[in-house]
Amino acid sequence: MFASIPSSVLLGAQGHPVSVEVHVGKGLPGFHVVGLPDESVREARDRVRAAVMSSDATWPDIRITVNLAPSQQRKSGSGLDLAIAVGVLAASEQIPLDSIRNLAFVGEVGLDGSVRAVPGVAPMVGVLGDRDLVVPIPNAHEALVVAQGRVRPIGHLRELIAVFNDLTPWPDHDISVAPRCVTPVPDLADVVGQPMARRALEIAAAGGHHCLFVGPPGSGKTMLAARLPGLLPSLDREQALDVTMIHSAAGVELPPSGLVERPPFRAPHHTSSEVSIVGGGSHSMRPGEISLAHCGVLFMDELPEYGPKVIDTIRQPIEEGVVRVARASLHTTIPARFQLVAAMNPCPCGEGNHPGDCSCGTARMLKYASRVSGPLLDRFDLRVQVERPNVDDLLHGAKGETTAEVARRVAAARAAAMSRQGRLNCELAAVDLDQFAPLTSEALAVLRHEMERKALSGRGYHRIRRVARTIADISTPGATAIDEPTIALALSMRTRVATYPGLGRAA
Amino acid sequence: MSEHMGAPDEWFIAALAGFRDMTTARLRALQAGRSAHEAYRIASGEVEPPEAVAAMFQRFGGLRDKWRASARGCTPTSVGERCAELGVDIVLPNHELFPAQLIDDPRRPAVLFVQGDLHKLDARRVGIVGTRNPTRSGAQTAARFGRELADEGVVVVSGLALGIDGAAHRGVLASADGVPVAVVANGHGAPYPKRHAALWNEVAERGVVISEWPPGTAPDAFRFPQRNRILAALSELVVVVESRERGGSLITAREAGERGTDVFAVPGPIDQRSSAGTNALLEDGAAPATSTETLLMALGLDHRRAGRRRFESRPAPGATGTRVLELCRAKPHNLESVSTALGVELTHAAMELARLERAGWVAEAAGWFEAVDEYSEFV
Numbered sequence: 001m002f003a004s005i006p007s008s009v010l011l012g013a014q015g016h017p018v019s020v021e022v023h024v025g026k027g028l029p030g031f032h033v034v035g036l037p038d039e040s041v042r043e044a045r046d047r048v049r050a051a052v053m054s055s056d057a058t059w060p061d062i063r064i065t066v067n068l069a070p071s072q073q074r075k076s077g078s079g080l081d082l083a084i085a086v087g088v089l090a091a092s093e094q095i096p097l098d099s100i101r102n103l104a105f106v107g108e109v110g111l112d113g114s115v116r117a118v119p120g121v122a123p124m125v126g127v128l129g130d131r132d133l134v135v136p137i138p139n140a141h142e143a144l145v146v147a148q149g150r151v152r153p154i155g156h157l158r159e160l161i162a163v164f165n166d167l168t169p170w171p172d173h174d175i176s177v178a179p180r181c182v183t184p185v186p187d188l189a190d191v192v193g194q195p196m197a198r199r200a201l202e203i204a205a206a207g208g209h210h211c212l213f214v215g216p217p218g219s220g221k222t223m224l225a226a227r228l229p230g231l232l233p234s235l236d237r238e239q240a241l242d243v244t245m246i247h248s249a250a251g252v253e254l255p256p257s258g259l260v261e262r263p264p265f266r267a268p269h270h271t272s273s274e275v276s277i278v279g280g281g282s283h284s285m286r287p288g289e290i291s292l293a294h295c296g297v298l299f300m301d302e303l304p305e306y307g308p309k310v311i312d313t314i315r316q317p318i319e320e321g322v323v324r325v326a327r328a329s330l331h332t333t334i335p336a337r338f339q340l341v342a343a344m345n346p347c348p349c350g351e352g353n354h355p356g357d358c359s360c361g362t363a364r365m366l367k368y369a370s371r372v373s374g375p376l377l378d379r380f381d382l383r384v385q386v387e388r389p390n391v392d393d394l395l396h397g398a399k400g401e402t403t404a405e406v407a408r409r410v411a412a413a414r415a416a417a418m419s420r421q422g423r424l425n426c427e428l429a430a431v432d433l434d435q436f437a438p439l440t441s442e443a444l445a446v447l448r449h450e451m452e453r454k455a456l457s458g459r460g461y462h463r464i465r466r467v468a469r470t471i472a473d474i475s476t477p478g479a480t481a482i483d484e485p486t487i488a489l490a491l492s493m494r495t496r497v498a499t500y501p502g503l504g505r506a507a
Numbered sequence: 508m509s510e511h512m513g514a515p516d517e518w519f520i521a522a523l524a525g526f527r528d529m530t531t532a533r534l535r536a537l538q539a540g541r542s543a544h545e546a547y548r549i550a551s552g553e554v555e556p557p558e559a560v561a562a563m564f565q566r567f568g569g570l571r572d573k574w575r576a577s578a579r580g581c582t583p584t585s586v587g588e589r590c591a592e593l594g595v596d597i598v599l600p601n602h603e604l605f606p607a608q609l610i611d612d613p614r615r616p617a618v619l620f621v622q623g624d625l626h627k628l629d630a631r632r633v634g635i636v637g638t639r640n641p642t643r644s645g646a647q648t649a650a651r652f653g654r655e656l657a658d659e660g661v662v663v664v665s666g667l668a669l670g671i672d673g674a675a676h677r678g679v680l681a682s683a684d685g686v687p688v689a690v691v692a693n694g695h696g697a698p699y700p701k702r703h704a705a706l707w708n709e710v711a712e713r714g715v716v717i718s719e720w721p722p723g724t725a726p727d728a729f730r731f732p733q734r735n736r737i738l739a740a741l742s743e744l745v746v747v748v749e750s751r752e753r754g755g756s757l758i759t760a761r762e763a764g765e766r767g768t769d770v771f772a773v774p775g776p777i778d779q780r781s782s783a784g785t786n787a788l789l790e791d792g793a794a795p796a797t798s799t800e801t802l803l804m805a806l807g808l809d810h811r812r813a814g815r816r817r818f819e820s821r822p823a824p825g826a827t828g829t830r831v832l833e834l835c836r837a838k839p840h841n842l843e844s845v846s847t848a849l850g851v852e853l854t855h856a857a858m859e860l861a862r863l864e865r866a867g868w869v870a871e872a873a874g875w876f877e878a879v880d881e882y883s884e885f886v
């Protein structure tokens with residue numbers, strides 16, 4: 001007998017439909033899986049066999065062949081377990097073929113017959129069309145977000161057998177997910193003083209600019225970065241689905257609704273492996289931190305401490321919004337369009353921001369400077385010096401504006417940019433700057449002076465103008481030409497980094 | 508028998524100074540009552556060491572082997588010829604040119620390696636020292652003292668380091684007949700720091716560059732405090748312009764104090780780290796150096812200098828600009844602190860600062876603005 005069961009596998013953040021074809025017939029007893037299964041799929045044989053026998057069903061002691069189609073594609077993961085089990089039961093006539101028509105199955109089975117969660121159910125379910133979907137209970141909320149057909153959460157293989165043999169109706173499992181102990185979204189009102197850094201955050205949020213904070217330990221760089229997502233608008237439906245797919249594929253806990261609706265904030269430590277930051281590695285090409293930050297914020301604290309390989313690899317996604325991961329003959333792309341926020345000390349001793357405070361020697365300083373490559377630094381439209389909040393501010397400083405207040409201005413500025421040019425200011429092409437970010441003659445004179453004294457490169461010139469556009473969009477919505485004070489502030493938010501005092505100027 | 512029989516005395520001592528782990532004290536112990544040639548033969552292992560030297564070998568295990576190995580590369584001829592090549596004079600204490608101020612020093616150097624004419628030290632001498640990471644204001648002050656003292660015929664001694672030292676030397680060089688003197692911690696032939704290679708050569712050309720160690724000696728950390736003692740000994744008074752709490756210039760100040768040399772310090776803002784050392788010196792009784800006149804007076808020189816007023820070509824800043832400039836004269840300010848002090852929007856403060864910078868009234872480094880004076884170019 002023969003049965004063909006729809007299921008799917010995961011590669012990167014993408015589901016791929018797979019037909020699990022099971023043939024039970026004459027020949028020496030055996031259980032073979034063909035169709036490019038990798039080691040993780042071959043292990044399914046032992047699990048499925050035990051699970052079937054633990055579910056008051058019979059293991060057909062004859063020749064069983066499982067073909068995973070399309071056969072030229074490599075399959076990995078334990079998500080095919082359930083489909084294989086159902087296929088074996090149907091091919092051995094323990095459940096009627098009719099009963100599984102228009103159903104697809106995703107899930108892992110345990111030796112005891114229980115049905116267990118797998119990562120990537122959202123993208124896997126997304127490619128299964130309008131079939132009804134049988135999924136593990138813990139994955140039901142994410143399946144519901146993307147499924148076109150009905151979602152049938154199931155806890156044990158035995159339940160399925162009973163349903164298919166018309167002994168019971170579909171079980172009614174509680175699929176609500178306990179809300180995580182939600183850490184409250186950090187509010188900008190907690191940041192005391194630091195008007196420059198606050199302004200930089202607001203500009204970053206409004207224009208989508210990558211932002212680098214340079215300051216001594218204790219200047220609150222991490223605290224500031226963590227407050228950027230709160231200033232960003234919620235994800236639209238399409239972004240939310242994309243992000244949910246990635247988070248699901250990576251096995252990251254999803255919100256109770258199953259849908260990621262707020263911009264994510266990811267902060268991989270500099271000691272994290274390259275694979276965990278960039279992605280790939282395993283057979284299923286697990287998305288890395290840079291993909292988990294898709295449509296959100298990637299925070300890299302202590303930027304110079306990251307391996308040169310990591311620094312080098314993230315430059316491509318910064319440009320293209322996707323990361324290519326490859327392993328052996330497999331390769332795929334995973335979305336990774338994130339807003340980068342990084343932080344670093346100005347120098348090894350940490351005090352080099354302030355004149356006369358640095359105690360680093362030339363050699364240490366040069367070594368430190370060499371760790372942050374110019375090409376990466378150049379990606380940051382905003383490079384802002386942050387200082388330790390002064391003591392008076394800490395003791396008596398009035399609370400600053402709240403995230404909600406600032407977010408309103410951010411939303412207005414983003415709307416202005418979208419209606420003017422159909423994109424955020426960070427994505428303004430150089431050729432469009434004269435049209436969308438014209439300068440007053442005074443502002444132009446300032447930039448010309450900077451370029452004449454070699455403090456500003458050609459690329460820096462364009463970045464300054466994009467930032468200035470955002471500053472103007474926030475302060476005076478509707479103003480077309482960018483004036484002198486605006487360009488001056490934009491220039492001051494492009495500080496030189498890791499240069500020895502007196503080492504000369506460069507942008 | 509040694510192949511260096513005919514070499515002059517100073518070549519033997521010069522070679523010995525280049526031996527590994529050689530110190531001034533060891534060099535003097537080797538020489539005690541012996542000819543230079545004899546001292547070299549002892550250190551290089553050609554002859555059995557006398558009791559005192561043998562005891563030293565006993566105390567510092569490995570020293571004997573290190574010196575033996577050194578003798579193979581560091582021969583009197585090789586060192587002597589290298590010095591001649593570089594135009595470096597090897598000056599022993601018995602030489603007429605050996606600086607008088609060092610002859611009776613408790614830790615008198617056994618040899619000096621000198622580029623330039625030591626006669627130039629026969630003048631009034633002021634040491635100017637300070638941190639390698641000064642504020643712009645500190646560096647400008649060093650350059651001002653250097654230039655104005657040189658204008659009065661005073662020789663300025665410093666250490667060729669980055670920061671204050673460099674600014675002082677450059678100030679001296681800006682004076683028509685200024686005589687810069689540098690005491691360095693490494694050997695001639697490989698200027699350190701590299702960024703001061705050109706400055707080193709200029710100082711050697713116009714003045715004097717002195718080292719206690721032969722050409723090729725690396726700028727090892729332990730050599731700097733030793734250098735500082737020579738700098739202090741050569742100066743009639745020492746001015747510390749800026750120094751952090753534990754800066755190397757405080758060692759120079761202490762060496763000066765031990766030699767009865769007057770120490771001056773430039774007062775700085777109390778919350779500025781680069782002034783913490785100098786302010787501490789002032790608390791300990793150092794004299795405040797608030798102008799070149801103060802220093803000239805201390806030297807007993809006529810201090811009624813003709814004021815050098817430069818024609819002011821910079822366009823006068825407006826009312827707000829003037830207030831910003833005043834802030835930046837008092838101490839380094841950044842955009843945030845200017846905006847807070849004036850109670851104006853960040854954009855507005857940024858514009859005022861940018862205008863002042865464009866007009867040459869202030870200069871920016873890493874987001875901090877300091878007032879610029881006529882000594883800015885020497886920073």
Ligand SMILES: [Zn+2]
Pocket residue numbers: 347348349350351352357358359360
């Ligand atoms: Zn430092």
